[in-house]
Amino acid sequence: MEWILQPWPWHISGFLIVVIMMFLIFLGKSFGFSSNLRTICSACGAGKTAKFFDFNWKSQVWNLLFLVGSIIGGFISYQFLSTGEPVQISERTVEDLGQLGIAPPEGLQPLEVYGMESAFSLSGFLILLIGGLLIGFGARYAGGCTSGHAISGLSNLQLPSLVAVIGFFIGGLAMTHLLFPLIFN
């Protein structure tokens, strides 16, 4: 049972993600997480403000349940399946991040971004809020996120999904290499 507490290798993870995707497909659904954000807007009454949210959101409750499950999965992983060891990232990444004033990992996440103290500072709050805004806006604009485009879409050999993934990388590389030096430090 020791292996279950260690970080799982990429091939196990990739395989299990496909098992979950296939399970949803055989339930007559599809694997796409960010649709939930639209459903949440709709359930909160956003249908009164824009037609985009005026749909029968109750048909998407299954996906909201999947979302609730993902929170439970995070909780179980932390409580029962973790040794609390820091994430073993490459030395070069540690060095590069050090130059931006980000300390080597002590857990899964950097305190400079995910710590409560940072989240309650103005800059820390804005990093999380604006990051979230970009994720939500971009995912719906592109019609999907990593699960919908990078995994479901590419699995179905959809060229538009490849274009979306290229977009993910344009944005991610620009943020990491051009904007991080301005945001951090």
Next chain:
Amino acid sequence: MKAIVYIIAGTAFGIVMAKSEAISWFRIQEMFRFQDFHMYGIIGTAVILGALGVWLIKKYQLRDFSGNPIVFNPKEKTWTRYLLGGTFFGLGWALTGACPGPLFVNLGYGYYAILIAILGAVLGTWLYGLLRDKLPH
């Protein structure tokens, strides 16, 4: 409705994402700096096996658990929205180190500060709905 089935599937997803460290901001940084294979391995394995699965479903015209034919809806063949929307998404993915699934897995993991990013993601989705007719697609 088989509510419990979806909760279990989501729980499995959350555990896989957390245990393979795909919810880690550090892992996403490693990926965008091309300094480790880990994230590419996860996505690459999923795409190759997923493509095989989708191909088999189409080839043998498999039916779902309820006996209905499985249909895959092709994406619209436009480009602007995918490239621009994708770029916005990538900016946020690198900044928070999380895509929509991991935002919620991190919450369960006890990183409560991520609630701010979740709020942002809901607001961003709402903003898209408001601006949709004015944006080039």
